[in-house]
Amino acid sequence: MKITILGCGxxxxxxxxxxxxxxxxxxxSKNKRTRASIAITTDAGKVILVDASPDLRQQALACGLRRVDALILTHAHADHCHGLDDMRSFNYLAHDAIDLYADTxxxxxxxxxxxxxxxxxxLRYGWYKPQFHCHNLPDHVAMTSIADVHVQTFxxxxxSVNSLGIRIGNFAYSTDVKSFPEASFAALEGLDLWIVDCLRLQEAPTHAHLDLTLAWIERLKPKRAILTHMGHELDYDVLNAQLPKGVEMGYDGMVIEVL
Structure with missing residues (x-):
């Protein structure tokens, strides 16, 4: 499985x-951050896009993304779904509707x-707008088959709102999070890779800040943790050199192989 960080901003x-x-x-270049999104390429070559940011077109061109088999939306904030219209390019390439997964x-x-x-x-007028097959995801810990892989959501x-985290095998993605229910902590145990929210140095009302993110990492002990959804307070060269072993800052275009 391959994870591509399309945006980490x-x-x-x-x-x-x-x-x-x-x-x-x-x-x-690693201080240039588009809005947060990842692409997951499965071992079978299918692609799951997590969030459609307003920068989706730019991200797809930069990372060579030409295929999306399924789209998961973590929540409805603009920076995570306002690239939805650009999904029509993937409809055109696939000549088909795309499976869209999100909570109610x-x-x-x-x-x-x-x-x-x-x-x-x-369709006589072409793919002038995106087309989706919509699927409801539960807002609690649950397993769903998406693009022929088992995806756990939590x-x-x-x-004031909730977002969905996702786990596939020993990889998990947790953007836009301030706290976790205990059941979600249980879903995050035994990870090889965790890409996790870290907005800034000071405490924030709706996102994790550095000390909170590091406390979660210390509790859960993933083998590798990568920070995402990072604001302009976080300088790549400065902070990355100060992070504990096994923790690093993400950057746009970063590719990680997960066994």
Whole structure:
């Protein structure tokens, strides 16, 4: 299985518009962060996209993403689903609708926000809008077959809303999380790789900050942890050199092989 970090940035990306801090002005490519998303390539060659960020087109071109067999939306915040219209490019390449997985609240939000997507589609005019087969995911620890692999989903608290974490084998992805129910901690045990939220240095109301993320890592002890959804306070060269062994910052375009 191969994990590609398409984007590891916060809701506004890095650099921020109008910001002149050292990270936003940095020439270091690993300080350029598009909105958070990953692509999972299974051993059979199928691709599961986790979240459709507003930067999806740019991310797909940068990473050579040409196929999506399934899309999982972790929640309905704009930085995780407002690239939905760009999914039509993958419809065109596959000549088919794509399986879309999300919890009931997220699907309801998406259907309201992108109502045009869910009206009848006349293919005589081509793939002028995306097409999906929608599937409900439970908002508790559960196993679902997605793109022919077993995907475990679990609840994460993200301020006033919840998000979904996902686990496939010994890999897990936890973006946009402030706290976990105990059942979700149990679902995160025994990991080889955990890609996990870390917005900034100071405490944040809806996201994990560095000390909290490191405390989770110390509790769960994954073999390798990679930080994502990182804001402009986190300088790649500075912070990455200070992190504990087995913990590192992610970057756009990063590829990780998971056995």
């Amino acid at each position: 916060p809701s506004a990306g890095v650099p921020l518009i109008g910001c002149e801090c050292s990270v936003c002005l940095s020439s270091t 609240h997220t699907l309801d939000e998406v259907r309201e926000r992108f109502s045009y997507v869910f009206t009848p589609h006349d 609840m994460q608290h993200h301020g």
